[in-house]
Amino acid sequence: MFARCSRRRRSRGWWSDIEDVSAYAFDLESEIPLRAWAFRVAVDEWVLAAVMHHIAGDGWSLGPLARDLASAYGARCEGAVPEWEPLPVQYADYTLWQRELLGDEGDADQVEFWRNELASVPEQLALPFDRPRPLVASHQGEVVEVAFEAGLHRRVMSLARERGARTFRSALRWRVVWTRRWMIWSGSS
Numbered sequence: 001m002f003a004r005c006s007r008r009r010r011s012r013g014w015w016s017d018i019e020d021v022s023a024y025a026f027d028l029e030s031e032i033p034l035r036a037w038a039f040r041v042a043v044d045e046w047v048l049a050a051v052m053h054h055i056a057g058d059g060w061s062l063g064p065l066a067r068d069l070a071s072a073y074g075a076r077c078e079g080a081v082p083e084w085e086p087l088p089v090q091y092a093d094y095t096l097w098q099r100e101l102l103g104d105e106g107d108a109d110q111v112e113f114w115r116n117e118l119a120s121v122p123e124q125l126a127l128p129f130d131r132p133r134p135l136v137a138s139h140q141g142e143v144v145e146v147a148f149e150a151g152l153h154r155r156v157m158s159l160a161r162e163r164g165a166r167t168f169r170s171a172l173r174w175r176v177v178w179t180r181r182w183m184i185w186s187g188s189s
Contacts, residue, residue: 014039014041014047017037017039017049018039018047018049021035021037021049021051022049022051024051026053028053028055032056033052033053033055033056034050034051034052034053034056034057035050035051036048036049036050036051037049037050048069050065050069052065068082068084156170156171156174157170
């Protein structure tokens with residue numbers, strides 16, 4: 001963990017520091033895929049920023065991580081040590097199960113299977129663009145806000161519940177279906 005005082009002016013605030021560390025590029029050959037910074041934003045106030053590479057965790061991991069951090073913080077504020085329940089299954093158990101199911105990573109059958117599966121996959125998808133592709137990828141994304149009417153949102157949530165899926169996955173599936181139909185209708189496929 002790195003601790004430092006935020007030197008940013010109040011006009012932009014400490015959010016600029018958060019933006020800076022959010023763009024951190026991990027060197028997975030020499031670093032663990034999790035970094036945390038504590039920014040002192042006032043005499044008695046700190047902000048914690050944690051950045052995790054997707055190889056170390058996913059959206060499902062963020063809830064338990066936030067709960068564990070909150071629990072640890074609460075315990076430390078009271079001068080206590082956080083008490084953790086032992087996990088019923090450890091990551092090592094999962095890796096052993098996966099190896100039993102899929103075989104060793106050097107398993108020739110597995111390697112051959114994936115070579116065949118991925119042999120015909122293009123390096124880039126030939127999708128229509130609204131601007132030329134840059135020579136060097138910046139990996140800087142954009143945020144596009146979409147507003148759904150309340151009725152549509154309820155129907156998507158209902159579909160997700162029926163299928164035992166998350167609302168996001170149902171909306172994503174709708175987007176995939178819509179894109180495929182658009183490509184067929186437009187003659188892009």
